[in-house]
Amino acid sequence: MQTCHPGRSRCCSLRRRESHDPSAERALTEPVELVEHDPGWQAAFDAERSRLIPLLAQSVVAIEHIGSTSVPGLLAKPSIDLLVGLRDFRDVRRCVALLVCDGYHHDRESNLALIGRQWLFRHRDGRRTHHAHLVCHESPDWNDRIRFRDLLRGDPRLRARYALLKRRLAVEHGAQRTRYSDAKGPFVEEALNRNDS
Numbered sequence: 001m002q003t004c005h006p007g008r009s010r011c012c013s014l015r016r017r018e019s020h021d022p023s024a025e026r027a028l029t030e031p032v033e034l035v036e037h038d039p040g041w042q043a044a045f046d047a048e049r050s051r052l053i054p055l056l057a058q059s060v061v062a063i064e065h066i067g068s069t070s071v072p073g074l075l076a077k078p079s080i081d082l083l084v085g086l087r088d089f090r091d092v093r094r095c096v097a098l099l100v101c102d103g104y105h106h107d108r109e110s111n112l113a114l115i116g117r118q119w120l121f122r123h124r125d126g127r128r129t130h131h132a133h134l135v136c137h138e139s140p141d142w143n144d145r146i147r148f149r150d151l152l153r154g155d156p157r158l159r160a161r162y163a164l165l166k167r168r169l170a171v172e173h174g175a176q177r178t179r180y181s182d183a184k185g186p187f188v189e190e191a192l193n194r195n196d197s
Contacts, residue, residue, distance in 0.1 A: 021105065022126070023123050023124070023125060023126045024105040024107075024123055026123075026126030026127075027105070027121065027123035027126050027127055027128045028105075028107060028110075029177075030126065030127055030128060030177070031174050031175050031177070032077060032169075032170045032173065032174045032175075032177055032180045033077060033078070033170075033174075034075045034076065034077060034166060034167065034170050035075060035076065035077075035078050036075050037069075037071075037072060037073055037074055037075060037076065038069075038078070039072075041069040041070075041076075041078075041080060042065065042070075044069075044080050045065040045069070045070070045080050045082065048080060048082060048130055049063045049065075049082065052082070052084070052099075052102075052132075055098055055099075055102060056084065056095055056098060056099075058091075059086050059087055059088070059091040059094065059095050060084055060085060060086060060087070060095075060137075061085045061086070061087050061137040062085045062137060063082055063083065063084050063085065064082070064083040064085070064145075064146060064149075065080070065081070065082065065083075065149075066081045066082070066083045066133070066145045066146065066149050067080075067081030067131070067149075068152075068166070069081060070149050070153075071149060071152045071153050071159065072153070073156075073159065074152060074159055074162065074163055075163055075166065075167070077128075079121070079127075079128040079129055079130060079131055080129065080130045080131070081130075081131045081133065082130060082131065082132050082133065083133050083135065083142065083145055083146070084132055084133060084134045084135070085135060085136070085137030085138070085142055086134060086135065086136055086137060087137060088136075089116065089135075089136045089139075092118050092134055095118075095134055096118055096120065096134070099120050099132060100120070103122055104120040104121060104122050104130075104132060105120060105121055105122070105123060106118070106119075106120045107119075107120075116135060116136065116139060116141060117133060117134065117135045117141055118133075118134040119131065119132070119133055119134070120132045120134075133145070144188075144192055147192060147195070148188055148191060148192060151191055151192075151195060158191060161187075162187060165184065165187055166184070169183050169184065
């Protein structure tokens with residue numbers, strides 16, 4: 001698959017950019033490291049959003065800041081999560097290719113089991129700096145991620161409970177990021193369901 005970054009004369013190969021990158025390979029297996037909230041994370045999101053909007057303008061309705069870096073006062077892994085809302089999910093392959101050409105890494109194995117979502121990350125020196133979650137705008141996945149963020153922002157007790165859970169899971173599954181993320185699922189589901197009633 002070939003694609004061009006707007007404004008560049010050189011095309012890049014998605015297949016080539018996805019492989020043989022030692023920094024990306026280290027970032028994929030990077031252990032869970034939680035740090036206290038950094039107020040600068042919002043500015044980092046704003047800068048990345050401003051960069052990506054022109055790149056993906058034909059396909060994107062909105063880009064939102066999600067994950068723990070979007071919640072003031074909550075400890076987090078120091079990587080910025082961007083929720084990229086697509087107008088039509090049929091554009092996802094084109095968007096993935098553009099992001100890969102822009103420096104994001106798209107791990108095929110990690111994305112095989114995903115339905116209605118694609119996931120990429122930026123990295124530097126073997127550490128993740130940004131995650132991009134591509135979903136259909138206003139899909140259940142989009143809405144749930146926004147709602148959970150807003151619940152954490154608005155409920156100090158929920159935020160404190162979530163922080164305790166994250167600390168415990170970082171100890172139990174610190175070397176296995178997928179298990180760490182999966183183990184938070186029941187908490188997220190409970191919070192969303194409780195606020196549906």
